[in-house]
Amino acid sequence: MSGGPGARRILVVDDEPQILRALRVILREAGYDVVEAADVETALDRASIRPPDGAIIDLVLPDGTGVDLCRRLREWSQMPVIVLSAVDEEEMKVQALQAGADDYVTKPFGPRELVARLEAALRRTNGTPDEPxxxxxxxxxxxxxxxxxxxxxxxxxxxxxxxxxxxxxxxxxxxxxxxxxxxxxxxxxxxxxxxxxxxxxxxxxxxxxxxxxxxxxxxxxxxxxxxxxx
CATH class of the missing domain: 1.10.10.10 (Winged helix-like DNA-binding domain superfamily/Winged helix DNA-binding domain)
Structure with a gap:
C-alpha cells in the first residue's frame, strides 16, 4: 500500500532491484510514498521535478557515488538524507556525512531500524533547532x-x-x-x-x-x- 494523499515522499536510490523492492515495501507499509531511481542522474531529475521529503541512497551507484549525490542535493535542498552502506565502506560513510548526509544504515538492515532512523531525521528537519x-x-x-x-x-x-x-x-x-x-x-x-x-x-x-x-x-x-x- 502507499501512503495516500498527503503522505511524505521518499526518494530511494539503489541500483540493486531486490534492494529497491525491499525498500519500497518497507516504506509503503510505514505510510510513505516512494520515488525510485537506480543512478545519480535519474535521482537528481526526479528530485528536481517534485522535491521529496527525504532520501535514502546507496553509497555505490553506476554513474557516481552516494557522496556525489548527497553533495549535489545539498546545493539546493535540506531534505533528510540517509545513506545505505556496506560494512567495509567506513571512509565513504564519513565522506557522505561530511557532504551533508544525516545518518547511515549498514546493509543488511532491519526494517524497523531504517524506518526509525528516517522518522528521526524527518522530525529534526521539522523541529526547532533553537529550543531553549x-x-x-x-x-x-x-x-x-x-x-x-x-x-x-x-x-x-x-x-x-x-x-x-x-x-x-x-x-x-x-x-x-x-x-x-x-x-x-x-x-x-x-x-x-x-x-x-x-x-x-x-x-x-x-x-x-x-x-x-x-x-x-x-x-x-x-x-x-x-x-x-x-
Missing amino acids: LIEADGLTIDLAARVVRRDGEEVHLTPIEFDLLRHLARNRGRLLTHRALLVEVWGPGYADDTAVLRTHVANLRRKIERGGGPPRLVRTDPGVGYRFSG
Missing part, C-alpha cells in the same frame, strides 16, 4: 542559560563540555562525525585532533550519564563519530 530546553533520560539542558541538570541537580560543565553537549543535543539522533564536532566546537585548526574529542566525550559522559551500563545519552559509532540518543 532539551530533556532526555533525566537530563535537562537549558540552552539559553547554559545550565545542565541531572535529576534536578545542577551538573557543572566546562564551557567546552557544554558547547559539545549543546551541539550533540541540538542534532539529537543524528550521527556527527569526529571532524564535524571538532570544527564546530574547537574550530578548523582542531579538525583532525580526535584525541581531544575522545577526552572531552569521556569527561562529559562521566558527568551526565547514569552510573553503570553502557552510555545511553552520548553514543559512539565506532570509527565515525557520536550521536545524542537520549
Whole structure:
C-alpha cells in the first residue's frame, strides 16, 4: 500500500532491484510514498521535478557515488538524507556525512531500524533547532542559560563540555562525525585532533550519564563519530 494523499515522499536510490523492492515495501507499509531511481542522474531529475521529503541512497551507484549525490542535493535542498552502506565502506560513510548526509544504515538492515532512523531525521528537519530546553533520560539542558541538570541537580560543565553537549543535543539522533564536532566546537585548526574529542566525550559522559551500563545519552559509532540518543 502507499501512503495516500498527503503522505511524505521518499526518494530511494539503489541500483540493486531486490534492494529497491525491499525498500519500497518497507516504506509503503510505514505510510510513505516512494520515488525510485537506480543512478545519480535519474535521482537528481526526479528530485528536481517534485522535491521529496527525504532520501535514502546507496553509497555505490553506476554513474557516481552516494557522496556525489548527497553533495549535489545539498546545493539546493535540506531534505533528510540517509545513506545505505556496506560494512567495509567506513571512509565513504564519513565522506557522505561530511557532504551533508544525516545518518547511515549498514546493509543488511532491519526494517524497523531504517524506518526509525528516517522518522528521526524527518522530525529534526521539522523541529526547532533553537529550543531553549532539551530533556532526555533525566537530563535537562537549558540552552539559553547554559545550565545542565541531572535529576534536578545542577551538573557543572566546562564551557567546552557544554558547547559539545549543546551541539550533540541540538542534532539529537543524528550521527556527527569526529571532524564535524571538532570544527564546530574547537574550530578548523582542531579538525583532525580526535584525541581531544575522545577526552572531552569521556569527561562529559562521566558527568551526565547514569552510573553503570553502557552510555545511553552520548553514543559512539565506532570509527565515525557520536550521536545524542537520549
